[in-house]
Amino acid sequence: MDKVNLGVIGVGRIGKLHARNLKYQVPGTKVVAVADIFEESARETASQLEIPIAEKDYQVLLENKDIDAVVICSSTDTHAQIISEAAQAGKHIFCEKPIALDIEKIDQAITAVKKAEVKFQVGFNRRFDPSFKKAKDLVSEGTIGTPHLVKITSRDPEPPPISYIKVSGGIFLDMMIHDFDMARYLLSQEVVELMAVGSCLVDPAIGEAGDVDTAIVTLKYKGGAFVEFPGYFPP
Secondary structure, X not given: OOOEEEEEEXXXXXXXXXXXXXXXXXXXXXXXXXXXXXXXXXXXXXXXXOOOEEEOOOHHHHHOOOOOEEEEOOOHHHHHHHHXXXXXXXXXXXXXXXXXXOHHHHHHHHHXXXXXXXXXXXXXXXHHOHHHHHHHHHHHOOOOOOOOEEEOOOOOOOOOOHHHHHHHOHHHHOOOHHHHHHHHHHHXXXXXXXXXXXXXXXXXXXXXXXXXXXXXXXXXXXXXXXEEEEEEOOO
């Protein structure tokens, strides 16, 4: 089978990780190009991973007829626009979460994908993790009985750069979005009530950027059970 030629747009923290994993861990794929607004980062990643093309402008990747699909790892505020442009260029798309912070922009991006009839996936990776899948199966099969309280614990290894925090949507929409996804996934129930509190206890710069670095969320399911999860950036 021919390999799927990929272009990675945005090679910051997660983009570099995706590019490396695609090159060494995912059979059937070939990373042929990377792009980043910081051209030095694109060239450095391309050199380290022996990727032939490094560009500052992602449009060059969209215009490249040899690229079958793109992996969008740029900042959150650029996702929706690049999704729409990639779809119009006929590229299949994997995009880091979230699509956007505005429902209208999300709808526009999804409409572009449907119109172009390209494949599209958003990076909610935990649904594909064997441990989470096992937990889901144990609940679905009734092995552990009827859950009344779900506790989810997850951590980022370190805070992201302040420049990223300013456009990411903050700890709730960026990091803890995975926990919201898992809450719905594990019990296959919708949430009807939410309470969230947060403080800035680790890095004052995060507070100055309008975010918090320590938070707790409590959700109530339609069936009456609860889920609780903390969010925390370690110092």
